[in-house]
Amino acid sequence: MQAASQNQLAAYLVGVRVKRLSSLVWAIAGALAAIGGLLLAPVTLVDISLWYVVLKAMAALVLGGFGSAPGAILGGFLIGLVEQFAGVYAPDGTKDIIAYVVLIGVLVVYPRGLLGDAHGRRV
């Protein structure tokens, strides 16, 4: 998976089945998201606009940085905590946007996310 994400062509040449792998990755990602949905269903209501949750999840992922599972968890915790605290302590209405403000702020300082892979720029 890592090889295919870094360079598909090279991964293909060393015998990784890139096409099958990407199908597999989608399957795993879908299954994980479904588990998330199962756990979320008792907490919130289930309706069409549930896809807005994905935006928050993306924010969490980007906040933590790609290619880092601890980063995704850290980002998820950060977004969740910041939002809840803002709902209590910050003025009314900031709860909805505080996650995105934090996201922009963090990405300005750490353009690759908090725990993102810090390899140099490839040419």
Add this chain to the structure above:
Amino acid sequence: VRFDYHTEYGADRALLRYWGERWAYGVLLAALLAAPFVLSKFYVGELTYLFIVCIASLGLMVVTGYTGQISLGHAAFLAIGGYAHALLLAAGVPFLVSLVLAGLIAGAAGAVVGLPAIRTSGLYLAMVTLAFAVIVEHVIGRWKSLTGGFSGVAVAEPSLFVVDLGGLRGFYYFVLVTLILVLLGLVNLMRSRTGRAFVAVRDSEAAAYGLGVNVAGYKLLGFVISAAVCGLAGALLAHHLKFLTPEAFNLMLSLELVLMVVIGGLGSLRGAILGAILIGLVPPAISALKPLLPTSLATQSGVEIFIFGLVLVCFVLFEPAGLYGRWLKIKRYFEYFPLYRRNTFRRVKSYMRSERYR
């Protein structure tokens, strides 16, 4: 087969090089000029909306198609332009000045977003712009004293000097002229040093940097120009909607703009217009087709979004170069009639793909 045979230097630089092109565009222009006198009011309004969307799509094309920076938040610039225009008009600023100021204000907002955004790239950048759009939408909704919040703000009727543009026809012509001016400006910009620098930054940042292109500066400039053009479109959209609410500039609009640019074909202004026309025509087409569908399907709420998604998926799968790429292929087929080779375009494609492996 057409031969390039020019006797003057100016002929090489002309925007329309061949008689056929000049005829085609002349006929198109004449048709558009005559349209309000032939079509019914409904279609004139739809055409006006289509032109406004074309301007917005052109704006996004500058930053996504030419500079290679994805943005999921351009509805925010439309919103900023629209609200700035409405508020300036309410404050008594003349129409044209207010229109230009709306573009400049949106451009300034583009600089504010662009400064942090150019540090990031790829999906990170997409998230930053998306976050910006969400923030702007909420701020407009919450800042009741200025924007009227979710109850909205009314837009004054447009008037140019003494001419009243409030009528459908007058506004149609004004939007058409604006679209042509924006298009000409961007076409010339893309042929200039700046436009070439944009393309260099898109194709390879490192190579552009090595050739002495100020990468960060041009990325920022791309953002600013794009935001300013979108702000202008937003100001015109304000007149079309007549009443501004934050919901008019939600995430869906941003996504539609991205769809237009991708479906039209990244990296061509014609593509931006073709994509805008296609996406702009989908809702009327669906409502026209609805009576033909079985009632159980026609009354579903998500049909439009479903068709949007379907169109995008089909284009990415079958025509990655977009509408403009397909147009080029058809044109080339007839130009070189017996000698057309499919691989002319395949080579370009594989080159692009190898670029993606960077």
